[in-house]
Amino acid sequence: MAELFHRKLERTAIGFVVAIIAAASVGGIVEIAPLFTIHTTVEEAPDMRVYTPLELAGRNIYIREGCYACHSQMIRTLRDEVERYGPYSLAVESKYDRPMLWGSKRTGPDLARVGGKYSDFWHVAHLNNPRDVVPESNMPAYRFLARTALDTGDLQRHLRAQQALGVPYTDAMIANAASDAFGQAAPDSPFAAGVTERYGEKTQVSAFDGVVTQLTEMDALVAYLQVLGRLTDAAYSNTAAPEQAPDPTN
Amino acid sequence: MDIDHDTLVGFAKSWGLFYFIAFSVCVMIYAFWPSNRKKFDDAKRNILDRDDRPWQ
Amino acid sequence: MVQQLTSGERQNALIILLCVFVAGLAMAAAGGSDPLGMHGVIVMLFGASLGALVMRSYYDRQPDPDRLSHYYDDPIKAGVALTLAWAIFGMFMGVWTAAQLAWPDLSFDAGWSTFGRLRPTHTTGVIFGFGGNALIATSFHVVQRTSRARLAGQVSPWFVLLGFNLFCILAVTGYFMGVTQSKEYAEAEWYADLWLVVVWVTYFVLFLRTIARRKEPHIYVANWYYMAFIVVVAILHIVNNLALPISFGQAKSYTIWAGVQDSMVQWWYGHNAVAFFLTAGFLAMLYYYLPVRAQRPIFSYRLSILSFWGITFFYMWAGSHHLHYTALPHWVQNLGMTFSVMLLVPSWASAGNALLTLNGAWHRVRDDATLRFIFVAAVFYGLSTFEGSFMAIRPVNALSHYTDWTVGHVHAGALGWVAFITFGSIYTLVPSLWKRERMYSPALVEVHFWLAVAGTLIYVFSMWNSGILQGLMWRTYTQEGTLAYSFLDSLVAMYPYYIARACGGLLFLLGAIVAAYNIWMTVRAVPASAAERQSDVPDTGLAPGAAATPAE
Ligand code: HEM
């Protein structure tokens, strides 16, 4: 019976294709489908905020430059990792990440909780030439970031696409995307207040690359690096981690 | 969704296992069915034929 | 090549190329200064230059009506040439990135040449450019010979081959400009992904129709593997790349998957890209070119059937071993681990089947470097699948993950298995395609073999060493219970290995260049026995990339 069935399948090549799909698709369905109900069992993080337009732009630069090829953003549930990098990463912490940037290789250290670990000044010096601050480093120099103006013209479109996919950006956030990007890197400007109003008091507003007159890609990338691990405190309350939450006002 | 996570996980695991067993039984039967033997033997020898034209 | 097409087919080719050109024009207009606009220009150039090629021979003589009673080999010849070109490009980028990790200033202070942008040009260049072209070319060869039927189309094989290369060009040029989705092995952006869907569906239909024409009653097992490769890659590609572009005039898009779901979808894709791109298709080569080269039937046909279904079934479960100890739920990690270990059974069944086929012909393996390429490929296939199953065990992965051990494993598979089986197949294929008695220089095949072996061993051993060292340094504690080494200590320890790896890679690259030279000379050489062969198949005396003379 089974033999007859199979022989027929094989004679019509189409049937054979169906058999391949039948064999191959189960694994994916079994493992992926339940992940869509995962929110019923994993931790909640009511304090979780979305990326500001400047941070999102920085994240896109991180993607564009391929930083994920050498840096992970996923602290595993292993003792040495928790001691080296901080509390292990929770699923909820990357729930707005499209795509996720967990990474698969650590040529450089993990960055999941690098936010607040170094000053803005250190980051700028490091990105300009890593060997100025870490002589043994093999990271490339990114001098051109400080020379390149950030394109804020299409930030609204970025936020709108994210909103369409279910990230809770409000219409006010979308409408003010460009001015919020500018304001976050210009603390004394009239645009700065809107940023904390829309994204919360804990949002870091500062002259990331030290120059407030021009918004550069360096501003965006440093803003993103400084928010890594600080969108929510969930990891600190849910785990028996030795660390304290980083001070958001440094 | 109203199906909760644990039901879905439970179903996925048990159903996947049964599917796997049924599937391997079918493949075994096919591979070892006596009358298929000749077909397989032909297949493995025929590719060594030296002819360089499609059959009409 | 155009001469093999009738005027109706030449017309169709021109219409398709015109559509490509118009699509490029639309992209250029909509994109403007966005990288999408740049890609539009590339697409236009691609369509226009191929269009010029067709036009040049448009009014040439019509092909011999007898052509349909021969195998269709022109696209295969072009595919072999493209395989070699991409091999040299991709491996050169590999050597360059390897050197950058040892000497970081080799990016010369420019944006396009930093490690992060170059790395995907290497992975895409070798996996899709080198591997993909080899798969398309050999699949066209194997399916015709084992079905004893000509390809079911005159223009569509060209569409598949060249369309696929357009995808590769868009992907690679995109990375230099910073266009990437950042999904490993699926970095190309939405418009290139859509294009690949069109190409892939054509490939699928072409392959299926050719099989449907077969004169042999049974579908030979190599075609099963090609079929699985085509079908499953289509599914993986579509699901993993679902994304929303921020506008139709811009390259940037956001994936519809977020966070944990994205991680699982990505590695379900990533691992099965390994399974169905880097394994299934190359196993197809093994099951055809190994018996043909050794002139011995495969040891056990039944075993090949069992391992086919084992591989098709098991691999899809294994993706989550890329996510051990992460925020992915535990039960998924455990499932992935279990199935990865079970995968060893069908994997070793295939490797064992290959080695047992050679049993009794060891003198040939000793004397024939081409057969030795295939033999080493089977050994490395066994080795890297064993290593993979081992690394999928959670406690082992705790050590290996994030380190160079993974990179060592990757290249044991990629160099030792994928590249070796490809070169073995090409050396078998080239003389028979171009009707030469043998390769131009068997001595150079021998040279290539030893360069490749040396390069692979140096590469893999240095990465095993550095990876395990790195993993151990990260988790070593002092007696006081604090971490013994800073991250920087572990980086400093890596430098000697990074230099060694770059040297090993250079040897491997030199081997590929030797292969390209040898093949070029084989093609140029005067056919050994043109006269006797004439009754067989028209001899076209073709050079890669050059136009064919009309069939007699
Ligand atoms: C000339 C030979 C080659 C050299 C020098 C080379 C070098 C490299 C380097 C330096 C990396 C980056 C590793 C890192 O991030 O630490 C890499 C990654 C990779 N290469 Fe190669 N490679 C070579 C050949 C190949 C071939 C032939 C293939 C495939 C058929 C291949 C597939 C890959 C893949 C898949 C990765 C990504 C690994 C991962 O994400 O873990 N490579 N290679």
Ligand code: HEM
């Ligand atoms: C039974 C077969 C195999 C199993 C179970 C297996 C398992 C694994 C495991 C556990 C990893 C490490 C994941 C991590 O820690 O990040 C890995 C990585 C990898 N393997 Fe395998 N492997 C197998 C065969 C192969 C073969 C034959 C190839 C290649 C040609 C290959 C190519 C790769 C690649 C490219 C990666 C790197 C992915 C990345 O991180 O970017 N594997 N594999």
